[in-house]
Amino acid sequence: MAIRAQHVENAEVRAANADGARSADGTLASGLLRLARWRLLAMHHAAGVGHLGGNLSAFDAMMLLHHEMLRPQDRFVLSKGHAAGAYYVTLWSRGLITDAELDSFHGEGTRLAGHPPARGVPAIRFGTGSLGHGVSLAAGLALSMQLQDRPGHVFCLTSDGEWQEGSTLEALIFAAHNKLVNLTILIDNNRLQGFGTTRDVASMEPLASKLAGFDVEIREADGHDLADMRRALSAGRERPTLVVLHTVKGYGVPAIEGRMDSHYLPLTDDQYREAVTGIGGLGA
Amino acid sequence: MRRQLCDALVERAARPDLVFLTGDLGFGALEPLRDVLDRRFINAGIAEQNMVGVAAGMASEGMEPWTYTIAPFCYARAFEQIRNDVCLHALPVRLLANGGGYGYGVMGATHHALEDYGVLSTLPNLHLFIPAFDEDVAATIAAAGALPGPAYIRLGRGELPAGTIAPAYAPWRRLRAGTGPVVVVVGPMAGPTLSALEDDAAEIWAVCELPLRVSPPPEAFVAALRKSRRLCVVEEHVAQGSLGQSLAAWCLETGVGLDGFRMLNAQGYPSGTYGSQAFHRQESGLDAPGIRAAVQAMGAA
Numbered sequence: 087m088a089i090r091a092q093h094v095e096n097a098e099v100r101a102a103n104a105d106g107a108r109s110a111d112g113t114l115a116s117g118l119l120r121l122a123r124w125r126l127l128a129m130h131h132a133a134g135v136g137h138l139g140g141n142l143s144a145f146d147a148m149m150l151l152h153h154e155m156l157r158p159q160d161r162f163v164l165s166k167g168h169a170a171g172a173y174y175v176t177l178w179s180r181g182l183i184t185d186a187e188l189d190s191f192h193g194e195g196t197r198l199a200g201h202p203p204a205r206g207v208p209a210i211r212f213g214t215g216s217l218g219h220g221v222s223l224a225a226g227l228a229l230s231m232q233l234q235d236r237p238g239h240v241f242c243l244t245s246d247g248e249w250q251e252g253s254t255l256e257a258l259i260f261a262a263h264n265k266l267v268n269l270t271i272l273i274d275n276n277r278l279q280g281f282g283t284t285r286d287v288a289s290m291e292p293l294a295s296k297l298a299g300f301d302v303e304i305r306e307a308d309g310h311d312l313a314d315m316r317r318a319l320s321a322g323r324e325r326p327t328l329v330v331l332h333t334v335k336g337y338g339v340p341a342i343e344g345r346m347d348s349h350y351l352p353l354t355d356d357q358y359r360e361a362v363t364g365i366g367g368l369g370a
Numbered sequence: 371m372r373r374q375l376c377d378a379l380v381e382r383a384a385r386p387d388l389v390f391l392t393g394d395l396g397f398g399a400l401e402p403l404r405d406v407l408d409r410r411f412i413n414a415g416i417a418e419q420n421m422v423g424v425a426a427g428m429a430s431e432g433m434e435p436w437t438y439t440i441a442p443f444c445y446a447r448a449f450e451q452i453r454n455d456v457c458l459h460a461l462p463v464r465l466l467a468n469g470g471g472y473g474y475g476v477m478g479a480t481h482h483a484l485e486d487y488g489v490l491s492t493l494p495n496l497h498l499f500i501p502a503f504d505e506d507v508a509a510t511i512a513a514a515g516a517l518p519g520p521a522y523i524r525l526g527r528g529e530l531p532a533g534t535i536a537p538a539y540a541p542w543r544r545l546r547a548g549t550g551p552v553v554v555v556v557g558p559m560a561g562p563t564l565s566a567l568e569d570d571a572a573e574i575w576a577v578c579e580l581p582l583r584v585s586p587p588p589e590a591f592v593a594a595l596r597k598s599r600r601l602c603v604v605e606e607h608v609a610q611g612s613l614g615q616s617l618a619a620w621c622l623e624t625g626v627g628l629d630g631f632r633m634l635n636a637q638g639y640p641s642g643t644y645g646s647q648a649f650h651r652q653e654s655g656l657d658a659p660g661i662r663a664a665v666q667a668m669g670a671a
Contacts, residue, residue, distance in 0.1 A: 212459065222427065229428060233389065259415065
């Protein structure tokens with residue numbers, strides 16, 4: 087995309103934010119969600135990078151958590167670090183990363199690398215990217231809150247393929263055994279991984295019933311339906327909660343929805359224009 | 371050193387944020403610590419990767435986590451958690467690793483730690499401790515606990531010769547002045563080396579903190595080395611990544627010329643058989659005759 091076009095879009099995004107894209111009642115407004123999805127597409131397209139599929143499948147959940155669920159005493163851990171772009175844009179939509187910084191995504195000298203940085207961005211607590219680390223980190227946060235008698239809840243977003251990592255299961259055993267009721271683990275169950283479907287590569291399907299054998303509370307939701315996710319993420323837990331989000335890789339972008347190559351390939355200019363139009367005409 | 375470790379941590383347990391995580395080890399040694407820490411003593415089970423990740427999470431919340439397991443299950447099994455979760459974030463997690471070198475003896479190769487500090491020396495922000503004597507453990511725990519970042523503590527078995535009094539703990543310590551070659555010993559090999567060279571003119575130094583970037587050689591050592599121009603480094607660790615290699619590079623970089631240089635290192639399992647720690651040291655030439663012969667070959671006074 088031409089640099090000028092990028093700047094025009096950024097100006098429109100800023101203007102739209104200033105117009106009050108947030109709902110008055112504190113819920114995540116559909117306008118803001120659309121706007122942020124557009125910013126995510128624009129950022130990836132400008133940077134010419136892929137990994138978009140797993141960003142779009144996790145994006146709605148990340149936005150919902152950051153706009154409705156996370157209180158100051160709560161924590162969020164992105165275990166599927168390859169959804170860094172969605173994380174950066176979510177933080178941008180909360181005013182925690184500047185628009186100019188998003189423009190540096192994936193560039194030389196950026197703080198916003200392809201996976202979240204360990205240090206340098208105050209809103210990001212942990213650098214992740216190698217799968218199988220986030221649930222342990224999140225369990226450490228949740229256990230600390232319990233030992234220090236502090237309120238707070240920890241949300242950890244994992245991928246579905248990540249449950250093939252043994253360390254993730256170590257962490258689940260630990261969380262259940264230590265009764266980390268203040269921990270909610272979300273699984274972005276988009277059913278596609280690096281080189282095939284999760285069913286073809288190393289099936290754990292159906293994931294919810296496989297993991298139900300652990301002493302955790304299993305919930306399921308449509309990962310692109312805000313009302314359904316609100317229900318699944320509601321309180322009332324007596325055990326660690328595991329929410330399986332049924333999602334679509336590349337959600338909202340017809341050219342890549344449910345496709346393997348969305349894991350790697352950047353959008354072409356035509357695909358990008360089509361995607362932006364599909365979101366609702368913003369910037370088109 | 372487990373008893374001394376337990377005593378040192380019991381002493382420290384009044385700190386409200388201290389938390390101890392064990393990988394299901396410590397039976398017969400750490401019960402007093404469990405009693406005093408109560409719910410802050412956590413048996414994390416046989417899951418070292420998770421244990422280190424949890425500890426990193428706790429450190430990021432301002433707690434003071436200490437993890438404990440057998441050395442290889444820490445640095446080898448959980449290496450990526452040490453690298454990513456602990457070191458990249460510079461979090462103050464203290465990794466207690468029991469059984470440095472051939473410490474687990476006839477338990478076999480899977481339980482030995484022959485390459486731990488070489489591997490871990492490559493990581494950012496990590497400070498390594500290898501106490502030489504049982505008497506060093508309390509000071510080691512205090513020093514590691516005072517750091518703002520992460521530490522790995524390799525524990526072994528102190529073998530201070532009877533009747534000897536070790537100088538107060540320091541990262542580099544002159545154990546004995548001498549006019550012969552300068553012998554540098556890492557951690558618990560100090561005891562056997564002192565015994566082996568009892569009648570020798572060698573000057574003996576013990577090093578208990580690595581790598582050199584956080585624990586540089588002191589001036590007195592440099593002066594002794596410039597005078598002697600002969601250096602022998604004794605370590606229960608493979609040559610690759612050893613202090614000996616680091617010191618060789620340090621000599622070249624700083625212009626300290628040597629007429630003689632020798633490294634005594636763990637050789638793995640040359641006979642393909644197993645035995646006690648003493649057996650494996652002997653096979654590697656890390657026993658008294660081996661050390662004596664190597665130092666004497668460098669010339670007397």
